Amino acid sequence: MELKTLAILIPLLPLAGSALVGAIGLRGLKDRSHWLVLAGVTAALFCAVSLFYQVNTELNRGGSETAAAIGAHAQIDPSQQVGYGKLAESFTIYEWIPAGAADWLNVTFRVDPLTIVMLLTVLSVSTMVVMYSVGYMRDHHGHAELGYERFFAFLGLFVFSMCMLVLAGNFLLLYLGWELVGLCSYLLIGFYYQKPSAAAAAKKAFLVNRIGDFGFGLGILLIYLTFNTLDYQEVFNMVANSKMAGDLALSTERITTIALLLFCGAMGKSAQLPLHVWLPDAMEGPTPVSALIHAATMVTAGVYMVARCSVIFAASPIAMWIVGAIGAATALFAATIALTQFDMKRILAYSTLSQLGYMFLGLGVGAFDSAMFHLYTHAFFKACLFLGAGSVMHAMAGEIDIRRFSGLRKAMPITYFTFLISGLALAGVPLLSAFWSKDEIIHAALASSTPWLGWIGLVTAFLTAFYTFRMIFMAFHNEERLPRGVEHAHESGVWMSAPLVLLAIGAVFAGYVGVTTGHGGFLGMFEPHGAFHHFLAPNFSDAKGHEMTVAAAQGVAHGAGEHGSESHWLMWLSSGLAFYGIFNAWYFYTRRPGIPLAIALASGSVYKLFYHKYYVDELYDLVFVRPLRRLGDMCYACDRFVINGILWIIAAIPRAIGFLLRGWQQGAMQGYALGMVVGLVVIMWWVLANA
DSSP states (O other): OOHHHHHHHHHHHHHHHHHHIIIIIIIIIGGGTHHHHHHHHHHHHHHHHHHHHHHHHHHHHHHHHHHTTTTOGGGSOGGGOOHHHHHSOEEEEEEEOOTTOOSOEEEEEEOSHHHHHHHHHHHHHHHHHHHHHHHHTBOTTSOBOTTHHHHHHHHHHHHHHHHHHHHBSBHHHHHHHHHHHHHHHHHHHTSSTTSHHHHHHHHHHHHHHHHHHHHHHHHHHHHHHHHSOOBHHHHHHHHHTTBOGGGOBOOHHHHHHHHHHHHHHHHHHTTOTTSOTHHHHGGGSOHHHHHIIIIISGGGHHHHHHHHTHHHHHTOHHHHHHHHHHHHHHHHHHHHHHTTOOBHHHHHHHHHHHHHHHHHHHHHTTOHHHHHHHHHHHHHHHHHHHHHHHHHHHHTTTOOBTTSOBOOTTTOHHHHHHHHHHHHHHHTOTTSHHHHHHHHHHHHHHHSSOTHHHHHHHHHHHHHHHHHHHHHHHHHSSSOBOOTTOOOOOOOOHHHHHHHHHHHHHHHHGGGGGEEEOOSSTTTTEEESOHHHHHHHHHHTTSTTHHHHHHHHHHHHTTOSTTOOOTTHHHHHHHHHHHHHHHHHHIIIIIOTHHHHHHHHHHTHHHHHHHTGGGHHHHHIIIIIHHHHHHHHHHHHIIIIIIHHHHHHHHHHHHHHHHHHGGGOSOOHHHHHHHHHHHHHHHHHHHHHTO
């Protein structure tokens, strides 16, 4: 099947499944509605795999010469296209050009290595989540929950929206997918709309994302005003040549403004400071939604967008510094909050915030491929952790507070071992997936002009290991203790267990696509920047400074410093921090469980600050929500009493006149005759007086 057909089928298959469930699910399929969506998403995954093989074959066939044609493929003669020049094409499936207008309204798909990586990541995790949902969205007797059909229809629509966002070949289609993803997240987070907390969380997510999307929309408008086109390749070519429409010079201020406006959208969608407040509350949705939205799809859309626009961001040092600084601040900020939380899903939500911060840190220091590598590895272990939390929640009758249960590892062995493997990966334990990707980002940061960002990353790595295993030891170790109303813990069924095992395998082995065989000791047998980075290299070669950042990061990673320090010293340091964090969590929560309470009491205000999430929600409520509500009340009062009062007065005048005149219309002939006589007398008097 040719590349164009596969690319068109990928978003259409989940959409078809969603539409069919919406049309016949409630009346015909009912508790079998999942089959259509599962078939659509799985078929789309197979299409993405086939697309990958075609793209990879063309890339390998082209060799280094055609790989150098990055960014120029839009101008390559199709008859002469080989290798990367052939596969990195954009094709239009619909176009409408108003008379005398530029070609701005078209549906253009773009297929290149970055597209393939995102499609494989999104669709593989989505397939696991849809499969898991079949078991999760049923009660203990196997009966489908109320709204079962609606849930799967929303899942299919969400996957379609995400695929459209990834496949977009221009900024207009990107914005369409961007908004559709936001709408679907609102519907899925608020799935249990009968619960006030779920409805409020959905509304909060929608409103906070609108703030970021407003800036994102302005950025796209400024792109069109600057370059007179919204096509990716045309815009990137002009930025690379520092040109605007009309062959005018592109100023640094203009490109910085564009980059920062686009980053506003990324801050909202990927929940970066200060627009992070919606994501922890989004845990009110069903657990599969948490895994789907917060592991590999919606929250990574901002990372993907910045990576896609790497040429734009790399052209502005100010924008790059802001992206890296906000990413590092978010990573540390969220990690400190996760230390004090007790809801498993909220701990994982803040962990997601922290890992997204790592990704933006990598983007900000120019390590675009390393940021995408961490996005890819993070998808597997974080989805497994979220689904594992859902398995615990399912067994504990909806309870998710780790203070209310413990010792589940014997009763739930599959959930425990998959959760443990994914937790080790998240902690950055050597030879697991996140170890490779997270270390690359730290290496790149330390090698950049802002090495303090790398040290923040190292501190966050220690905190990540500690809060992850704090959760694992409290929930799965010590003596078995169950919440009130739960007689015994039980393992989840095959629909829920199979995705956990598959994702745990990904958590172990996904990182090896980004390393290559080297020489040396325990860690020296692997070298960074393997097949994954080689595959993505064409997408980022036009980003100024990227190759220099990669080379510097490799030098730091291998200890090629001025004093010839030991090879791979950063890998050993980060590994030591991971093991030290795990050891502290084990000692505090299994051997000496009284120590955490003593530390919390001794730290006082610091613990309260972390536990109450730095009081950001309360601050926003005080500074924004309450004043805006008061302003709304004032506007309502003005409308009700002032505007309506004026309208009432205006309407009262004809009513009063009518009230006075209707007395003359009684239907009595004598009254009409008297009126006629009076009228004639008045007319005669007027005529005679003016004669």
